[in-house]
Amino acid sequence: QKEVEQNSGPLSVPEGAIASLNCTYSDRGSQSFFWYRQYSGKSPELIMSIYSNGDKEDGRFTAQLNKASQYVSLLIRDSQPSDSATYLCAVISSGNQFYFGTGTSLTVIP
């Protein structure tokens, strides 16, 4: 079982819609969770971090964490074509190891 699992997609949404990206993790003791965005041919860029159960909003982005279900999600409201990228979920385990998911490819259709 992988430490971090993501649906590889591709996920396609129309412009202006809400994109929902999901991630599950295996280590129940994990405490820190991150979302990275990676444009094609570029490096991963940190866009959100979340440490507590519930929602954390930053502009059009909302990260949601449910530790009981071992589930992290990223919502992108009013999706724009510029949001088209691969989104990587990352988790810091109870042993302080950093684990990345393989990423979900998102395409926003104009």
Add this chain to the structure above:
Amino acid sequence: DAGITQSPRYKITETGRQVTLMCHQTWSHSYMFWYRQDLGHGLRLIYYSAAADITDKGEVPDGYVVSRSKTENFPLTLESATRSQTSVYFCASRAGWQGDQPQHFGDGTRLSIL
């Protein structure tokens, strides 16, 4: 502020040659990492370093050598390059080992081995 820089950005070489990828960070971060990213595999950790002169293997260390004589530099060497090492290589750094510290990435090196 450059942050974390990798060089070269692109490299083409032949099998059997030695190749060194450079990574330099200006944040004085303790931890540095080398990943390779291949289609279908995501990011795979090659080596990491907790401080100068402290390095440890990651998931896929075979065929690679690292050193860290100074905090700011973390070069990755392929001692005898093979075609299977064709990949995009990312260097990353992290301020500390505290549980809330994210990693920050360099722009990557695209390496092709013919």
